[in-house]
Amino acid sequence: VIVFDADDxxxxxxxxxxxxxxEFTHELKEYGTAEELSAELFRTESANMPVLGYGAKxxxxxxxxxxxxVSDNKVQGENLSRILSSAKSLxxxxxxxxxxxxxxxxxxxxxxxxxxxxxxxxxxxxxxNKLRRSGLSEYFDRTEVVSNKGKxxxxxxxxxxxxxxxxxxxxGNSFKSDILPVIEIGGxxxxxxxxxxxQHEVTEEFxxxxxxxxxxxGELAKVFLD
Numbered sequence: 001v002i003v004f005d006a007d008d009x010x011x012x013x014x015x016x017x018x019x020x021x022x023e024f025t026h027e028l029k030e031y032g033t034a035e036e037l038s039a040e041l042f043r044t045e046s047a048n049m050p051v052l053g054y055g056a057k058x059x060x061x062x063x064x065x066x067x068x069x070v071s072d073n074k075v076q077g078e079n080l081s082r083i084l085s086s087a088k089s090l091x092x093x094x095x096x097x098x099x100x101x102x103x104x105x106x107x108x109x110x111x112x113x114x115x116x117x118x119x120x121x122x123x124x125x126x127x128x129n130k131l132r133r134s135g136l137s138e139y140f141d142r143t144e145v146v147s148n149k150g151k152x153x154x155x156x157x158x159x160x161x162x163x164x165x166x167x168x169x170x171x172g173n174s175f176k177s178d179i180l181p182v183i184e185i186g187g188x189x190x191x192x193x194x195x196x197x198x199q200h201e202v203t204e205e206f207x208x209x210x211x212x213x214x215x216x217x218g219e220l221a222k223v224f225l226d
Contacts, residue, residue, distance in 0.1 A: 005172030006120035008194040011095040027079045031070040055122035056090035095134040100218025105139040118143040149177040
């Protein structure tokens with residue numbers, strides 16, 4: 001079984017969130033520097049994760065909450081309106097497949113040797129909509145949207161697929177969520193770093209016999225098809 005992360009592995013996601021955050025700090029510039037506002041937003045997002053989870057809707061609420069907090073409820077309605085509009089736009093990202101993604105998935109699907117599964121964090125409706133817009137749904141045998149990606153979630157996936165962790169390879173851009181927990185249970189990790197990483201996903205990386213690092217998605221063919 002080959003398992004794939006979605007955001008920033010199959011399509012660009014974080015770049016749009018970074019842009020929305022830049023617009024957020026611009027609208028609130030009278031209340032702090034971009035660095036100060038981003039730090040406060042991250043604190044709010046982190047505090048909200050247990051109840052809001054991940055994704056555009058969680059970011060939208062956290063942005064509004066942070067705007068009210070840093071301005072002591074004095075932020076103007078027009079600023080809030082622009083922040084809201086920017087955040088809501090994250091729910092309609094194009095989800096255009098990254099270079100090499102569709103051709104590689106087509107080849108992996110066509111070889112008939114693997115089950116292909118998407119395992120992604122976030123809001124279920126949002127993630128399902130992105131997968132649909134990407135045009136990649138046909139290549140996957142299964143899609144799972146979870147609130148967290150840790151050892152438990154990967155073990156649950158192995159159990160439901162009827163495999164041992166040694167029979168699973170996880171492909172993703174986040175070492176923290178896509179690679180580390182899979183290695184810890186005995187699986188294989190294919191790490192394809194993206195050019196930008198959400199602060200929450202930053203962690204110390206290390207080498208391991210079960211970890212393969214690639215520069216691009218298209219290089220998966222040489223791993224699984226040679």
